[in-house]
Amino acid sequence: MPLPEPLDERLRQAMGRVLLATLPGVLALMWVYGWGVIFNLLLSGLTALAVEALVLRLRRRPLKPALGDGSALVSATLLAVALPAYSPWWLTVTATACALLFGKHVWGGVGSNPFNPAMLGYALVLLAFPQHMSQWPTLHGIGLGDGLRHVAGIAQAPDGWAGATALDSLQINRSLTIDELFASDPAFGRWGGRGVEWVNLAFLAGGLFLLQQRVFSWHAPVGMLVSLFTVSLLCWNGSGSDSHGSPLFHLLTGATMLGAFFIVTEPVSGARTPLARLLFGAGAGLLVYLIRTWGGFPDGVAFAVLLMNLGVPALDRFVEARQRRSPT
Template sequence: MSHLHRHTNTDGTDRGHDSATLMRRVTLACLPGLLAQSWFFGLGVVTNVITAAACCLLIEAMMLAARRRPVSPTIADGSALLTGVLLGAALPAGTSLWLILIGSLAAVAVAKHLYGGLGQNLFNPAMVGYALLLVSFPTQMSLWPAPSGLFGPDAVEPSTWLARWLGQHPPAALDALSGATPLDAFRHRNADADAALLLAPGAMEAWQSVALAWLGGGLYLLHRRLIDWRLPLSMLVSMALLAWLFELLSASGGVGFHLLGGAAIFGAFFIVTDPVSAASGRRARLVYGAGIGALTMIIRAYGGYPDAVAFAVLLMNLAAPLLDQLVPDRPRRQPAAMVSSDDD
């Protein structure tokens, strides 16, 4: 039992590894989702991730140098790389370089270093960068390409991706490449049409496949006890309950549609589980995850943004310290052999 206590956190996650190992394993767990996104949405996913990772690493080095902190050890911990990977995965495939640079500045320079660096940030850095871009550049952030594939006759030419990455693609051409996401269709549905009917053939299947790929990476994290199961479970259960209720009220969407048609799985396993910005207590984490799921569904149904995971996460980041105070964990009962006695 003493060996178990020495290597396991009170939330069930394994702490027998350093920060760099944790970041590397989480980055590795992103590969199934990234490969699936690239397969369905093309080379723009690859340019997103490589560009965002490079920008985040560069900005991290510049901020460390400006703060007169050692650069190499902090870069080697992998936190800036992971932030770039998550930001790149969240952006529409083929996002322009200048947009990625702005998002990376917000994520690393503002959300991370202005709060004191790794371990001090109140908000999830990747979601700060994504939310800033979504609010500031809604047109560009709505241009998700249609799932035309990585190869084949319908795949987008590499030269087209390059022009889009450089910001030299005409707006009309961008509109021609883009297609409605499932959550865009849900937002623009009417009372007589189900959201899935507004999508191009094969679009829903592509998004579902990507979500299942992210789920595979999330299950790896759970298996290695790198994340606390309470966070993704409470978020997804909360979303499922509200999706079921909204389906009864509006006859549109549904549980599977909302869990697999957007960023719910990606957010539940790779964003909500951020150990720094999430609530820290076991019971508080259940409330924290459930709050993110509820806010996501409420904003999707009644707000102005199709996929609300980023805004829900940032709002609950703000509430996390209060939740740790309002929902404290019950003290664990010690084994009888470990309880001291006054009797001789």
Template sequence: MSIFRLSPPYLAGANHVTLQMMQVLLALVPAVVAMVYFFGYGVLVNITLAVAVALATEALMLRIRERPVKPFLSDGSAVVTAVLLALAIPPLSPWWLTTVGVVFAIVFAKHLYGGLGYNPFNPAMVGYVLLLLSFPVEMTTWLPVASMSQQPVDLLMAISYVFTGQLPGALTLDTLSGATPLDAMKTQISQFRPPEVIMNQPLFGMFSGKGWEWVNFWFLLGGIYLIYKRVISWHVPVAMIGTLFVISGIFQLIAPDLTGTPMFHLFSGATMIGAFFIATDPVSGSTTLKGRLIFGAGVGLLTFVIRVWGGYPDGVAFAVILMNMLVPLIDYYTQPRVYGAR
């Protein structure tokens, strides 16, 4: 007579992939609301399209790889990748731009390496970098904040432009778009204008660009929520933000006309979403505590270098991917000492 016996523990853990992904999406909600408020409904159109394409591509790849569709499709990882990529591209990006970025991220940066848990690079950032290198004009055409826009873009206008490329009347995207704060700061510094003079322009707020500083603030609060819920650890965000703050502070003291203030760098561009939602990817990031500090510091340093001396206004995506390449080396040299070993 066989006796069926269960092995302990009998309680299932609550820390699984789906729950973590849902927590990440929840933490993104305040920043998404802020982006819609400042940059219009195109943000929601991007997110909706990106999620639909990501789920369809994920299902197709699972079928091709002969993997069960439902458990992998419902884990939330494809949705998080889609949302992060959608938030990183301009609000009125054409539908094909979003589609290309999401498909590339899911297929080439995720499934061709073996799927979730095997990708050495952050899929959302791989898709973003592909778009930035291939379509620089479309990827740098951002709308100004709503309070500075001469023609607010409503939901129907956003849908029309994203899917047809048409705007009502004589409006064109060029008449609606403008430079981002990072782009304006970088361009005008190259023209030998002092940063303090640049910051007095209408594009800028208290210490960063109007709208951008509030979006970054809500990403910061969302990241603190993730740390509180233990979805991510504090090591990468603190190391990245701290390094960016210190290095920009040093250069403000020794070369004040070279770059903006530390607060400008912290609350501009993709700093906060990069620190809390992208660089903290548990798959493509470092797995050791010391390694996470090194990884975060490297992202912060490279972000500053690219912003000041590189060819692009922001450098978070490139910094994350470059540090992803170093993760095996970082993990190798930061393994904790085995208990009892000398």
């Protein structure tokens, strides 16, 4: 009978599968926004490794097992694809450093974080630098040279290179019907955000691969997607000017599939039991819709997940108490 693999090796393999599963979404983001996605990934990855190495040195711990387990790179990758492409270098570095320091190491490192590190870093820079976090480029972004200069702060990007996203436009819309928005606003595509709908489908494909590999269970992603679909269906009033968008629009716009398969499935900050994970995902889906519709930010995945992280102890206690009361 073979011996079980060490925990470090199992963690490294799981993180490797997660990184592999992000590849379709990364390629789709590059197709939509251009080289800015690669800039984000490189800056975030290098910063994550540097912060990880520095903290391990300060804590007098060996670099090799922890630095190679892939957890820092996974957090950096998820944060990088969530940030606007061509973000200034200091914004990406700040978000990543905050994610690793305040989302992971301040709690004791891998396996101890109560909050999703990537979403904590994202939320902190969103609150601190809202204007920079709203600068999403139009399709294909800008050229390689102009993009590098913009990221480095050497030169400003050309006028009109960034525009409102579909969620932005829908949130501030007061007069146009949904059909008119889809026909006239370049941010809208066939079903959701232009280009972003294909990004969501790409992350869905990566998420299904992780499900097939049993990296996580189906409970949290299904809970989030079913909840978001249901509440958006119940609140949908067709294509009127006061409509908040169809269920398909909400599923294929913003960071929905990234959140469902790569964020709410984070095992440490999530719930422990299958039923609690299902409720965790359902709560996140409901909060995403509420924040998108009536909140101050167009996409609510980060805040929804962080709020549900706060509720994990109560969810676990509720489910455990319910199971103790159930007849055996």
